Amino acid sequence: MRDFRDAKAMAQTLRQSLTTKDVTISHSESLELVSKMLGVADWNTLSAMLGADRGNIIAPAARLKTSTALYPAIPLRDLVPFPNATYPLFVGRDSTVRALNQAFDGGREVVVAIQRKAAVDEPRLADVYEIGILAQLLEFEPLADGTFRVLTRGLKRVALRSFAVESAAYQAEVADVSEGVARDARNLIRRIYQRFQDYTAAHGILVPDIWLFFDQTRDPGQIADTVATRMKLPIKDKYELLAMLDPMKRLERIEALLDLSQRPVSVDYAATKRRALDHADRRRHQYATLEHLLLALTEDASTSAVMRACDADLGKLTQSLVRYLDNELKHTVIETGSAEPTAAFKRVDQRAVFLAQEVGYPEVTGANALVALFAETRSPAARLLEEYGISRGRANKAIARGVGKGEG
Numbered sequence: 001m002r003d004f005r006d007a008k009a010m011a012q013t014l015r016q017s018l019t020t021k022d023v024t025i026s027h028s029e030s031l032e033l034v035s036k037m038l039g040v041a042d043w044n045t046l047s048a049m050l051g052a053d054r055g056n057i058i059a060p061a062a063r064l065k066t067s068t069a070l071y072p073a074i075p076l077r078d079l080v081p082f083p084n085a086t087y088p089l090f091v092g093r094d095s096t097v098r099a100l101n102q103a104f105d106g107g108r109e110v111v112v113a114i115q116r117k118a119a120v121d122e123p124r125l126a127d128v129y130e131i132g133i134l135a136q137l138l139e140f141e142p143l144a145d146g147t148f149r150v151l152t153r154g155l156k157r158v159a160l161r162s163f164a165v166e167s168a169a170y171q172a173e174v175a176d177v178s179e180g181v182a183r184d185a186r187n188l189i190r191r192i193y194q195r196f197q198d199y200t201a202a203h204g205i206l207v208p209d210i211w212l213f214f215d216q217t218r219d220p221g222q223i224a225d226t227v228a229t230r231m232k233l234p235i236k237d238k239y240e241l242l243a244m245l246d247p248m249k250r251l252e253r254i255e256a257l258l259d260l261s262q263r264p265v266s267v268d269y270a271a272t273k274r275r276a277l278d279h280a281d282r283r284r285h286q287y288a289t290l291e292h293l294l295l296a297l298t299e300d301a302s303t304s305a306v307m308r309a310c311d312a313d314l315g316k317l318t319q320s321l322v323r324y325l326d327n328e329l330k331h332t333v334i335e336t337g338s339a340e341p342t343a344a345f346k347r348v349d350q351r352a353v354f355l356a357q358e359v360g361y362p363e364v365t366g367a368n369a370l371v372a373l374f375a376e377t378r379s380p381a382a383r384l385l386e387e388y389g390i391s392r393g394r395a396n397k398a399i400a401r402g403v404g405k406g407e408g
Contacts, residue, residue, distance in 0.1 A: 073172035098169035221247030280339030300366035367404030
């Protein structure tokens with residue numbers, strides 16, 4: 001089904017079929033029946049969820065409850081919150097501030113809606129995703145620039161029935177959603193536990209409490225949400241996890257996102273890694289270091305594009321790398337054998353996979369490896385990048401503009 005017109009066609013077919021059996025229902029009754037067959041409370045909700053001008057919609061996989069409630073609401077541009085997590089939010093839109101004031105004057109509960117497009121300044125129902133979060137307001141602090149810092153804690157998923165400005169403040173009518181019954185998932189949880197350790201190490205994420213949480217919790221939904229909260233993903237991918245109401249499917253999706261082997265590597269980057277090993281082998285170096293990798297990256301199409309966007313002199317950088325490899329690594333020369341990647345080389349390669357996922361690249365490219373290299377602050381490679389004006393911030397800005405993405 002692509003939009004609500006398909007549902008209308010289903011309703012018309014249902015009505016005609018019943019007529020042949022001497023059962024007469026109105027068109028509106030047939031629409032309501034089709035809505036309930038699809039697990040949605042009523043036709044108005046289904047029509048809103050499947051509007052033709054709201055592309056890339058992920059519909060809830062569980063039945064919405066029929067009762068609704070009205071809350072103050074706030075739209076978010078660049079964050080997807082999850083239940084049982086605390087988030088600092090920074091808000092400045094007048095309609096949002098008024099909604100927060102209403103929430104603090106009332107029960108301190110607010111609906112958090114996720115915008116489909118960050119550029120929309122005055123979102124309406126068509127501009128936000130169907131599934132949001134009911135959150136509790138903990139702190140409300142004015143800032144010097146006229147905006148506000150709001151500390152919130154996610155309580156539960158809700159389905160948005162309406163989202164609009166009422167009395168100059170955002171309000172949302174929402175229904176609770178059923179997330180189904182959690183099944184035993186000990187083996188899956190064990191695999192995620194192991195892979196998430198690699199993920200946090202690659203990103204430098206400190207989560208001292210989460211390992212105890214894994215030991216004490218066996219709820220697939222809670223574990224999936226706890227991991228999803230800490231993963232760095234594009235907004236669309238994060239929302240996909242929020243909208244997966246089945247706890248097991250959500251946990252399985254988390255496992256897939258943590259599986260490095262599922263992320264394809266671009267042809268150019270694969271060739272770049274081989275070239276780095278060749279640079280070491282030609283010099284009979286025992287190890288392929290980050291400097292060998294960086295030299296190979298200067299010849300990589302996506303990486304060199306990012307470096308040029310940082311106004312780097314690739315010629316001089318290449319000369320410095322060659323001098324370093326020829327003069328500073330003589331003690332690593334061996335008579336026979338092939339070069340082995342150092343632990344730092346392997347860390348950068350692994351980190352590049354996660355960074356590609358984080359920025360939404362379909363393939364891992366050399367540009368991702370370049371950004372991954374900045375974390376190795378003690379390496380001569382990182383110092384040379386700094387010397388030639390290639391910083392992580394400037395590289396990230398270039399990548400955000402689409403530089404180095406490759407064909408994908």
